[in-house]
Amino acid sequence: VSCSMAGEEDFFLEEKRFKQYCEDFVKHSQQIGDGWEWRTSKDLGDGYLSKTHFQVRSRHIPPDLEEKNNDNTEQMLFAHVEEPSDDSQAAGACSTEEVVRYEYHVLYSSSYQVPVLYFRACFLDGRPLTLDEIWGSVHASYQARLQEGPWDTITQQEHPILGQPFFVLHPCRTNEFISAVLRGSQEHHRYTNYITLWLSTVGPVVGLNLPLSYAKLAPEQSTDAAL
Amino acid sequence: MTDDKDVLRDVWFGRIPTCFTLYQDEITEREAEPYYLLLPRISYLTLVTDKVKKHFQKVMRQEEVSEIWFEYEGTPLKWHYPIGLLFDLHASNTALPWSITVHFKNFPEKDLLHCHSKDVIEAHFMACIKEADALKHKSQVINEMQKKDHKQLWMGLQNDKFEQFWAINRKLMEYPPEDNGFRYIPFRIYQATTERPFIQKLFRPIASGGQLHTLGDLLKDVCPSAITPE
Secondary structure (H helix, E strand, C coil): CCCECCCCCCCECCHHHHHHHHHHHHHHHHHHCCCCEEEECCCCCCEEEEEEEEEEEEEEECCCCCCCCCCCHHHHHHHHHCCCCCCCCCCCCEEEEEEEEEEEEEEEECCCCEEEEEEEEEECCCCECCHHHHHHCCCHHHHHHHHHCHHHHEEEEECCCCCCEEEEECCCCHHHHHHHHHHHHHHCCCCCCHHHHHHHHHHHHHCCCCCHHHHHCCCCCCCCCCC | CHHHHHHHHHHHCCEEEEEEEECCCCCCCCCCCCEEEEEECCCCHHHHCHHHHHHHHCCCCHHHCCCCEEEECCEECCCCCCHHHHHHHHCCCCCCCEEEEEECCCCCCCCCCCCCCHHHHHHHHHHHHHHHHHHHHCCHHHHHCCHHHHHHHHHHHHCCCHHHHHHHHHHHCCCCCCCCCCCCCCCCEECCCCCCCEECCCCCCECCCCCECCHHHHHHHHCHHHCCCC
């Protein structure tokens, strides 16, 4: 692994290096049919990794329709979607399955010199998920950290290339955990794909999982002179 | 920066006279009069329009009121851009006052970020400040500040307090005397005509030969189409 080092603690990722890791990553994704692709922007030639997948969520609506957020309409809607056939008074709880379309983009931040995960989700009718709904779908083990300071971790931001609203996993803390692992990797002259390492750590927070075969990722030819 | 205090004050106190009109399809109990306001260039729409919201909500029923959003000639206005930027981008060649249309329904999810509270604006503002300092000082100055300094920066903006704001911001605008400038210059070039919202790249204040870069150098480097040969 060769990155420019600002201090002994931190590994920073140069943009060229980022693109190379993404290229290796996409090659492996293509081999296993994992759906990642690289998109190049037409005007400035920069780009990003992109993946879309669909997830089925089971949703349980309690009989008490007291809402926690502003929008009551959605809960009202689901309460009427499935009426139990043996109960003409739809007073009981009902659960329904819904399909959510998740879109994940990995962009490079030149300001922080790290990759950043952008994502958005919508139902099949096009209605986007709210930030509350996104938080609600975050894995239980990450919930505690998000409760403390949600504004530091997932926020809604404008996509820097597409100009549309996305949710973003905040990049500030990336270097803390990346540095520790990459230092060990460098000492043992092992190739570690920065994107695989980073995405396998942050992705699960927002429902994105990487098959284990990515861990065996190796460059087709030596991309790192420093190894 | 003390030499530039006049310029700093002029920038801070820049105002745009604006006329807010309720969208004609909003459902009202009686006619809504337009509302006039001087908007601060350096602030954000959702931070300075409480009075606009109250004014129009007076003639509407509560159930007709959802998240407020603003539009100019059919284009939803991004509240997370500074007001002065929005005006320069969309309306700089038109006559004053700037005419903005106010909506309370059909929030354009694909175009605008939500802004459910002032906390969202504060988080956005502070994120911009932090990113700029990452470029200027590798985040050293912003990270050395206490939370109360961050709060003072935000309160200065929110309450239009120039001195309060600059007491903290001046530290973010300094660099060690042995350096000739910041590590990189935080800049964004916005164009109304592109899908890409802005151009942002790493750019050093000093050329390899030691000369100070000019604005022209920056434009030539990152946005040459902006400089026409004529």
